[in-house]
Amino acid sequence: MSGLVLKLGPHERVLINGAVIENGDKRSRLAVMTPNANILRLRDALHPEEANTPVRRVCYIAQLVLSGDAEPAETRGQLLRGIEQLSQVLTDHDSRRLLAQAGTAVIEEQHYQVLKALRGLLPRETRLMAAGRA
Numbered sequence: 537m538s539g540l541v542l543k544l545g546p547h548e549r550v551l552i553n554g555a556v557i558e559n560g561d562k563r564s565r566l567a568v569m570t571p572n573a574n575i576l577r578l579r580d581a582l583h584p585e586e587a588n589t590p591v592r593r594v595c596y597i598a599q600l601v602l603s604g605d606a607e608p609a610e611t612r613g614q615l616l617r618g619i620e621q622l623s624q625v626l627t628d629h630d631s632r633r634l635l636a637q638a639g640t641a642v643i644e645e646q647h648y649q650v651l652k653a654l655r656g657l658l659p660r661e662t663r664l665m666a667a668g669r670a
Contacts, residue, residue, distance in 0.1 A: 549578040576602040594618035598650040
């Protein structure tokens, strides 16, 4: 089986190509077979006011593509610049690996993978920002 597999908890919502879909009472698995479908788990969605850190801002741009609010061609340059700027600050091996994955996914127009890779940076960014306040 190929395609994206979504594992949804009870009553979890997901946005697929502009339609909000809510799971029933039990956990379920959905296989999305359509390539390049725009998919966003609503539990992972950032509200505009939450895009208040460097990583979150780049995540939000990728999210706009997945929600259908921006075209991939419109965001490509912004995403690549944001990833490049993050790579100048997040220099550890794991962060570099995630940033490389995100950059490759931007080029391949795999925005779900862009968001997934960038979300992996959020815990590190939180730790760095907390250390900067201390």
